[in-house]
Amino acid sequence: MTNIIRCVLLWLAVGSVTWATGAKGIRVVSQTVGTDEMLLALAEPEQIAALSQIADDEAFSAVATQAKAYPKLSIHGDAESILKYQPTLVLFADYSRSELVAQVKRSGVAVLVFDRYKSLEDSYDNLRRLAKAIGAETKAERVIADCEARVKNLREKLKGVRRIRVIAPSTYGAIPGSDTTFQDLCDYAGAENLAATIGKLVGHTEPPGEKMLTWPIEKVVIAGATAESALKPYEKLPPYQFMPAVKQRRVALLKPYQLSCVSHYRIDGYEQLARELHPDVFK
Amino acid sequence: MVASPTSLNALELQRVSVAQRLRDVSLNLSHGCLAGLIGPNGSGKSTLLQAAAGLLPAEGEVRWAGRPMLKIPVMERGRMATWVPQEARFEFGFSVRSVVAQGRFAHGDDERGVDAALERFDLAGLAQRPVNQLSGGERHRVLLARAVATEAPLQLWDEPLAQLDPRHALDVVALGRELASSGKTVLLSLHDLRVAHGLDFVVVLAGGQLRAAGKPIDVLTPSLLRDVFGVQLRTGPGMILELP
Amino acid sequence: MSTTRASPWILPLACALLAGLVVASIAIGDFPLSPARLWAGLTNEDALAATVIYQIRLPRVIVAVLVGAALSGGGLVMQAYFRNGLASPGLLGVSSGGSAGAVIAIAAGWATASLSVLPIAAVIGALLATGAVLVLARHGASTERLLLAGVALNALLGAVTSYVLSSYTLSYERNAQILFWLLGGLEDRTWEHVFMALPIVSAAALLWPLGRRMDLLSLGADEAQSLGVDVRRLRGWMLALTTVLTALATAVAGTVGFVGLIVPHVFRLLAGPEHRRLVPLCLVGGAAFVLACDLLARSVGGVRLGVITSLIGGPFFLWLLRRRA
Numbered sequence: 120m121t122n123i124i125r126c127v128l129l130w131l132a133v134g135s136v137t138w139a140t141g142a143k144g145i146r147v148v149s150q151t152v153g154t155d156e157m158l159l160a161l162a163e164p165e166q167i168a169a170l171s172q173i174a175d176d177e178a179f180s181a182v183a184t185q186a187k188a189y190p191k192l193s194i195h196g197d198a199e200s201i202l203k204y205q206p207t208l209v210l211f212a213d214y215s216r217s218e219l220v221a222q223v224k225r226s227g228v229a230v231l232v233f234d235r236y237k238s239l240e241d242s243y244d245n246l247r248r249l250a251k252a253i254g255a256e257t258k259a260e261r262v263i264a265d266c267e268a269r270v271k272n273l274r275e276k277l278k279g280v281r282r283i284r285v286i287a288p289s290t291y292g293a294i295p296g297s298d299t300t301f302q303d304l305c306d307y308a309g310a311e312n313l314a315a316t317i318g319k320l321v322g323h324t325e326p327p328g329e330k331m332l333t334w335p336i337e338k339v340v341i342a343g344a345t346a347e348s349a350l351k352p353y354e355k356l357p358p359y360q361f362m363p364a365v366k367q368r369r370v371a372l373l374k375p376y377q378l379s380c381v382s383h384y385r386i387d388g389y390e391q392l393a394r395e396l397h398p399d400v401f402k
Numbered sequence: 403m404v405a406s407p408t409s410l411n412a413l414e415l416q417r418v419s420v421a422q423r424l425r426d427v428s429l430n431l432s433h434g435c436l437a438g439l440i441g442p443n444g445s446g447k448s449t450l451l452q453a454a455a456g457l458l459p460a461e462g463e464v465r466w467a468g469r470p471m472l473k474i475p476v477m478e479r480g481r482m483a484t485w486v487p488q489e490a491r492f493e494f495g496f497s498v499r500s501v502v503a504q505g506r507f508a509h510g511d512d513e514r515g516v517d518a519a520l521e522r523f524d525l526a527g528l529a530q531r532p533v534n535q536l537s538g539g540e541r542h543r544v545l546l547a548r549a550v551a552t553e554a555p556l557q558l559w560d561e562p563l564a565q566l567d568p569r570h571a572l573d574v575v576a577l578g579r580e581l582a583s584s585g586k587t588v589l590l591s592l593h594d595l596r597v598a599h600g601l602d603f604v605v606v607l608a609g610g611q612l613r614a615a616g617k618p619i620d621v622l623t624p625s626l627l628r629d630v631f632g633v634q635l636r637t638g639p640g641m642i643l644e645l646p
Numbered sequence: 647m648s649t650t651r652a653s654p655w656i657l658p659l660a661c662a663l664l665a666g667l668v669v670a671s672i673a674i675g676d677f678p679l680s681p682a683r684l685w686a687g688l689t690n691e692d693a694l695a696a697t698v699i700y701q702i703r704l705p706r707v708i709v710a711v712l713v714g715a716a717l718s719g720g721g722l723v724m725q726a727y728f729r730n731g732l733a734s735p736g737l738l739g740v741s742s743g744g745s746a747g748a749v750i751a752i753a754a755g756w757a758t759a760s761l762s763v764l765p766i767a768a769v770i771g772a773l774l775a776t777g778a779v780l781v782l783a784r785h786g787a788s789t790e791r792l793l794l795a796g797v798a799l800n801a802l803l804g805a806v807t808s809y810v811l812s813s814y815t816l817s818y819e820r821n822a823q824i825l826f827w828l829l830g831g832l833e834d835r836t837w838e839h840v841f842m843a844l845p846i847v848s849a850a851a852l853l854w855p856l857g858r859r860m861d862l863l864s865l866g867a868d869e870a871q872s873l874g875v876d877v878r879r880l881r882g883w884m885l886a887l888t889t890v891l892t893a894l895a896t897a898v899a900g901t902v903g904f905v906g907l908i909v910p911h912v913f914r915l916l917a918g919p920e921h922r923r924l925v926p927l928c929l930v931g932g933a934a935f936v937l938a939c940d941l942l943a944r945s946v947g948g949v950r951l952g953v954i955t956s957l958i959g960g961p962f963f964l965w966l967l968r969r970r971a
Binding site: 193194195196197198199200202205213214216217218219221225226227 | 675676678693694697701702703757758760764820822823826831833835836944947950
Binding site for chain 2: 729730864865914919920
């Protein structure tokens, strides 16, 4: 008899715990913009406790408009500024300060640290990892399938097109070569990154300034609202100011976030760049 | 050349050399001797005083009462010999009294004789003033008062008169005389040959070498003065300052 | 002078101020805690509040206190050593050595491996820098040579830091971490940091007995020697202690400027130059100053501790200087 009561009590206890920590009890705080983008794609609104401080900044975020509805973490906030949202899960990247990650972990909150985000496959893996943690596996597969469809569609459109030769100039003295998100962007958008093929640059590196003038650059890939405003900084910046592509305003224009995106939203960038480089196939 | 005044040797310098600045200086001073150290600028007076105080690495040997100066433990040396620098620079605003009281450091900071030393140098009224707000002469008197407060039997003063007004300068000489008569050995460098003339003993340096040492009347001859300083000594009616 | 009359009250006042700041720093934070919940946290009845208090706020407060005491104590010693009120604890390259070590550890990606990597790298950098200065100046040589060796080494290590910083401009995240560290901060200090900084306590305790000798030294090395101070030995101790103090402070809080320069100055103006009085005052006062600045940095949000110490300390010091003039 007592055993039966015990079993019932145990069942009640386990049941209530499962109920409390079930889908409805999840509260997630995201500390980086890449995880913000994933979280908004997978989580129910009530599961999102707070997003990173740049989640609503259009210069960095693919989800700026959506993010406006949620609280944002403070800049340089400490563990308390995260814990005050009473999260059950906190999302970090490998570049989050290790002290911050450790403090949050020690408070007993579950933590996910994402450390691979170079390729589209990495983005899918990350989506699946997050989905598993918040019980949104089916939604994740739906998002990924949708992504795959867009990529497939893009690949078919670009079949047989000549790769357009580009570079991504920068005002701070280094440009992206191979093994960068820009390379990934070029691979999907029918572009040849001259910094990688002629320049043999790996990662973000200082380009050979004068030699770069001999590269057959067809278009420069830059981010901004309009070609005019985006080109402005390069009009008086050697060696870029002497490049025919800059002088003749041959520009492929992306939205600012598309150059730096590490989540699955990078597909926006693929499509946008493809449209800018190969307008004929998109007619 | 060994020059000795009289009686028992207190300070002995044997063939003391300091790179480029002092060569082979040997010198003996007795207890109770008030000695002057003269010589042109750059002749090595300050170096000699620092070497005698054991503050410089020197060749040869400096002895105090028969003991090698550098072998005496630092704290004990602090009670035996004291040295007053030529320039009194103070970065921090210690009170006059606390600086004079530093003279008792080697005595376990017992403060004995501090007030008397302040009194002796007309500093009682300035006792609480920060030293870095004093005039050059006042600062020098603070340093001398600190030296006196140590009650060290060997007093080495580097140009103590240079910045003082006539009254305080005479006072310092009178104090040196007092200390000497109580058995201490006082060696001070100076440029005033008339004051030097009144001391027990004079040491003349030139170019880092000892030129002469002995009673002033024997040493300060017209030929030596011409030789060392390039000045002509003329005796006759002059002005003499004395303490009232 | 008024300083001597006012001074008996300064130490108790500074201690009271420090105690008040400690209480405030534990009570106030991003995580809102009502007095009732604060009490529940303190007594371990509320687990989350207890975590916030004992795992987040308390270590941060202790590290702030240790860092403040270490930097101002280190500054005081350096000022006595060089007989110059403008000397700072970083003069001989200790903190730039620490910075270079830490920045290299961040850039190389080692810092993510464990919490202790960064502080250990900083301590190694700081000790190497001090060793290099001593070798360059040949131990026991004149303060002038030591100072010049320090200036040269500071420039060299600054260049190393800038080089690392500039070669990682594109790795935005690491760069942000480096800058975060270079500007100093006490965010998310853990008990590991507290333990690493604990030797500060013993180094600080060793300062007080040196106080009287530092008085004499600060008025001239030869004079001090002739008055019975073993200057060589004293200087050895002073260098060793500032190195420990500054290296550990840099290791657990990054580069926090101004504290070591200004706090000793302020108390010298208020209480006079005697080190036996200044040592405890600077330790307590430095701790209170850093704690207050950190409290402010927390409530303003997003402003680095190193920036606040200078922004607050500078004008305050100028005001004090004018009032005293």
